[in-house]
Amino acid sequence: MAKSKKIAEIAKKTSSFCPGCGHGVVIRLITECLEELGQDKNIIFGIGVGCSSLLGGVLETDRLHCLHGRAGAVCTSMKRVNPDNIVVAYQGDGDAYSIGLAETTSAAYRNEKFTAILVNNTNYGMTGGQMSNTTMPGQKTTTSPMGRDCAITGNPIKFPELVADQFNAAYVARGAVNTPANINKLKGYIKNALEAQINGEGYSVVEVLSPCPTNWGMSPLKAMERIENELIPYYPLGEFKTREVK
Amino acid sequence: MGDMIKGNEAIAEAAVRAGARLYAGYPITPSTEIMEYLSWRMPEIGGTFVQAESELAGINMVVGGAACGVRSFTASSGPGMSLKQEGITQLYDEELAAVVINVVRYGNGIGTLHTAQCDYLRETRGGGNGDYRTIVLCPESIQEAVDLTGLAFDLAEKYRTVATLMTEGALGQMMEPCELPEFKEVKRQPWGFDGKYSYKKVGIFDRDSMKEAVLLNEKHDLIKANEQRWEDGDIEDADYVFVAYGLPGRSTKGAVEQLKAQGHKVGFIRPIIAWPFPENAFAKVNPNVKGFITVEANATGQLVDDVALTVKKSMKSDIPVYCLPYVYGIPAMKAIQEDFVKIAAGEIKEVY
Numbered sequence: 001m002a003k004s005k006k007i008a009e010i011a012k013k014t015s016s017f018c019p020g021c022g023h024g025v026v027i028r029l030i031t032e033c034l035e036e037l038g039q040d041k042n043i044i045f046g047i048g049v050g051c052s053s054l055l056g057g058v059l060e061t062d063r064l065h066c067l068h069g070r071a072g073a074v075c076t077s078m079k080r081v082n083p084d085n086i087v088v089a090y091q092g093d094g095d096a097y098s099i100g101l102a103e104t105t106s107a108a109y110r111n112e113k114f115t116a117i118l119v120n121n122t123n124y125g126m127t128g129g130q131m132s133n134t135t136m137p138g139q140k141t142t143t144s145p146m147g148r149d150c151a152i153t154g155n156p157i158k159f160p161e162l163v164a165d166q167f168n169a170a171y172v173a174r175g176a177v178n179t180p181a182n183i184n185k186l187k188g189y190i191k192n193a194l195e196a197q198i199n200g201e202g203y204s205v206v207e208v209l210s211p212c213p214t215n216w217g218m219s220p221l222k223a224m225e226r227i228e229n230e231l232i233p234y235y236p237l238g239e240f241k242t243r244e245v246k
Numbered sequence: 247m248g249d250m251i252k253g254n255e256a257i258a259e260a261a262v263r264a265g266a267r268l269y270a271g272y273p274i275t276p277s278t279e280i281m282e283y284l285s286w287r288m289p290e291i292g293g294t295f296v297q298a299e300s301e302l303a304g305i306n307m308v309v310g311g312a313a314c315g316v317r318s319f320t321a322s323s324g325p326g327m328s329l330k331q332e333g334i335t336q337l338y339d340e341e342l343a344a345v346v347i348n349v350v351r352y353g354n355g356i357g358t359l360h361t362a363q364c365d366y367l368r369e370t371r372g373g374g375n376g377d378y379r380t381i382v383l384c385p386e387s388i389q390e391a392v393d394l395t396g397l398a399f400d401l402a403e404k405y406r407t408v409a410t411l412m413t414e415g416a417l418g419q420m421m422e423p424c425e426l427p428e429f430k431e432v433k434r435q436p437w438g439f440d441g442k443y444s445y446k447k448v449g450i451f452d453r454d455s456m457k458e459a460v461l462l463n464e465k466h467d468l469i470k471a472n473e474q475r476w477e478d479g480d481i482e483d484a485d486y487v488f489v490a491y492g493l494p495g496r497s498t499k500g501a502v503e504q505l506k507a508q509g510h511k512v513g514f515i516r517p518i519i520a521w522p523f524p525e526n527a528f529a530k531v532n533p534n535v536k537g538f539i540t541v542e543a544n545a546t547g548q549l550v551d552d553v554a555l556t557v558k559k560s561m562k563s564d565i566p567v568y569c570l571p572y573v574y575g576i577p578a579m580k581a582i583q584e585d586f587v588k589i590a591a592g593e594i595k596e597v598y
């Protein structure tokens with residue numbers, strides 16, 4: 001008989017994500033990791049604007065709904081003044097890579113010692129599926145109705161690669177929530193990121209490829225297939241910077 | 247009398263002594279010395295200093311520090327303050343205590359480097375979205391700036407709101423003798439985040455704005471009742487009452503002295519806190535006063551609106567209200583006297 005896993009104490013409230021949305025899985029993984037690491041009563045979240053903000057209603061923890069894009073700045077100071085707390089920025093791609101690109105990149109650049117979990121669903125979910133900096137070439141959104149034309153919009157941004165290549169961050173990875181195997185791997189990445197923070201090693205970030213069936217206009221199953229067939233080839237999964245644990 | 251010290255540095259040191267332990271900001275003239283000073287001073291006393299990537303980031307770092315109950319602040323001027331409005335309205339909304347310092351410079355858009363008072367309306371009304379006010383303190387000297395910096399932190403925490411120290415470029419840049427306060431014990435607010443969820447703040451999706459509006463008005467009424475601060479002179483039997491704050495307030499006091507020596511019956515009100523506006527000061531004014539005159543360092547006259555509204559509220563509404571807007575700089579006592587003569591002769595018309 002399959003064993004049902006226990007939901008973390010701090011995330012028992014019901015959420016209001018669309019059926020088949022990836023956010024719920026990511027939140028569950030984060031809260032499970034926090035509990036397993038004994039940090040669930042020692043955690044502050046800086047939550048972004050967008051569907052990620054629905055996380056705020058779920059959690060029974062210290063959390064601040066940050067202004068659109070600014071969680072990187074807010075978490076910077078939260079961690080600096082409360083170095084013994086675990087601080088997690090939870091944001092969408094529109095939040096972290098468009099309006100908040102400066103705050104996100106600068107926090108990574110300064111190697112701030114918090115963890116960023118950045119949920120990439122290749123659009124602005126909450127506002128009805130507009131193009132974001134991670135929208136795929138040719139992807140139709142409400143503001144790229146003919147499909148994203150990268151000749152005039154630039155190429156989809158790869159934040160983890162940028163951080164791993166250029167900055168002195170502690171831990172950088174990209175995971176996905178499309179299959180049980182990937183979900184398990186993602187959990188490992190999130191745990192590694194949190195451990196990097198617990199050990200004061202520096203900035204840790206995990207980008208998560210996550211489905212938005214509602215705005216992609218797909219069934220949840222088709223959305224998972226899109227991640228496998230279209231997103232992963234462009235946004236490769238794995239650890240780009242692993243921890244040098246001495 | 248204390249040692250000579252530069253205005254901006256005095257303000258920075260006063261904040262440290264008041265228990266401020268997080269500063270985050272971005273440089274802009276004429277406020278920059280505040281951040282330069284704190285770049286070494288904060289680490290020296292075990293506080294946090296962050297050179298933010300922008301004013302937006304700076305104020306959002308203040309949001310993070312304030313959310314953890316730490317005395318947090320930032321400083322800027324003109325265009326930088328425009329960017330900070332986003333964070334200020336959020337600080338207010340979340341009832342976080344923080345201090346923001348505006349070393350005011352003249353101009354719209356990118357502005358100029360001239361000292362001025364052109365941000366009066368923004369600071370007293372709130373420049374961000376929503377229904378809010380911050381407590382606005384406006385010093386006339388470096389000593390008063392130092393005293394008001396400590397008060398700003400105390401009031402911000404007392405009412406769980408934002409306090410703005412609205413000073414001027416010239417005050418930030420000049421030197422005066424000044425007595426610095428003793429060090430305050432550093433205390434964190436008990437409601438600050440500690441990771442244990444002991445302070446249960448609800449997120450915006452669970453809120454009842456109708457109920458919050460009632461509380462918000464109650465808070466404002468309390469602040470208005472308790473925190474009016476001003477200095478006045480000779481208003482009980484004045485024919486004309488000048489109203490001016492900050493450095494122009496200081497030169498207006500000098501002009502009033504000289505006009506009195508010439509036999510004119512004039513007095514002055516100098517708001518020390520601009521919001522809440524010192525309405526109570528007007529209760530003492532000669533009921534037969536011939537007019538009020540604001541002296542301001544901006545182009546269009548901004549303080550004059552509050553004076554006119556207060557006159558309407560607390561006195562006969564047909565008392566004329568004049569405005570002397572000197573655009574930028576510190577108006578000379580001579581210029582104020584000359585313009586007063588023109589007002590008395592009917593050559594300058596009232597605004598209201």
Ligand SMILES: Cc1ncc(C[n+]2csc(CCOP(=O)(O)OP(=O)(O)O)c2C)c(N)n1
Nearest residue numbers: 050051052068092093094095123124125126
């Ligand atoms: C300053 C500001 N601009 C715009 C908005 C409107 N807005 C709300 S959510 C959102 C998009 C969020 O997209 P993303 O970060 O990708 O998160 P998702 O909803 O996809 O999880 C926008 C533009 C806002 N709340 N604040």
Ligand code: SF4
Nearest residue numbers: 017018021051125212
């Ligand atoms: S709109 Fe998309 S991201 Fe938002 S809850 Fe629905 S599926 Fe999830």
